[in-house]
Amino acid sequence: MTTHRTATPPRPGGDDGGAHDVGVATARCPLTSHVFEMAMEPKDVHVAKARRTTATVLKQWSLPEAPAEDARLVVSELVSNAIIHGSGDVRLRLRHDDHELRIRVTDDSTAPARRRRASAAGLGGRGLHLVACLSLRWGVADGGRTTYAVIPTLTEAPPCRRTTQSSTEPTC
Numbered sequence: 001m002t003t004h005r006t007a008t009p010p011r012p013g014g015d016d017g018g019a020h021d022v023g024v025a026t027a028r029c030p031l032t033s034h035v036f037e038m039a040m041e042p043k044d045v046h047v048a049k050a051r052r053t054t055a056t057v058l059k060q061w062s063l064p065e066a067p068a069e070d071a072r073l074v075v076s077e078l079v080s081n082a083i084i085h086g087s088g089d090v091r092l093r094l095r096h097d098d099h100e101l102r103i104r105v106t107d108d109s110t111a112p113a114r115r116r117r118a119s120a121a122g123l124g125g126r127g128l129h130l131v132a133c134l135s136l137r138w139g140v141a142d143g144g145r146t147t148y149a150v151i152p153t154l155t156e157a158p159p160c161r162r163t164t165q166s167s168t169e170p171t172c
Contacts (some may be wrong), residue, residue: 031143034061034096037121040065042090042107050079061096067153075167078105081113081147082124100136101151111142116166 036057054075058068075092082090086107092138093104113129131138135149 003066027151034094035063036094037091039089039091040079042086042088044083046090047076047079047083051076054092054094057094063096063101063153067101071103071151074103074134074151075105075133077131078103078113078147078149081105081127082107082109085109085111088129096153099152099154101153102148103151104141104146104148106142106146108145110144112140113147114140 013158032141038050038053040050040157051072054072055068058071062148075094079090079092082105086109088108089106091106093102093106095104097103115130128138131149134151138147138149140147
């Protein structure tokens with residue numbers, strides 16, 4: 001089962017600005033904010049669905065292509081991690097305020113997401129490194145249940161793209 005909830009800012013005069021309800025409920029948000037939420041069972045097929053849904057929502061919000069592409073990849077990695085390493089249903093929340101897109105993925109596990117070093121031949125272990133490279137910041141909240149990332153949506157580049165190469169960290 002997958003549920004969705006999205007909201008767009010209300011327009012002056014009471015018009016909701018075309019708030020789009022795709023499943024659960026629609027809520028009003030401050031004028032400078034867009035919010036989208038969806039919940040899904042922890043099944044691999046929902047990774048692609050979360051990525052496609054994110055692309056659609058960000059297009060509706062008129063986000064530029066570069067941060068939207070970064071966000072799709074971050075959503076894919078965080079939802080994959082929640083499905084593989086978490087427990088219970090997975091919840092995705094997108095919130096666009098001013099110049100940032102905040103991505104939150106929550107499950108019922110209290111084991112926090114953590115970066116690990118991947119071997120050259122290994123198939124996994126690179127997801128959170130990608131999240132770190134594409135985000136201004138990322139981390140864990142809610143006692144380990146939520147992993148979040150913040151993507152810049154205007155001109156500010158993520159730290160990994162903005163700084164010179166570190167001798168101890170791989171490049172993006």
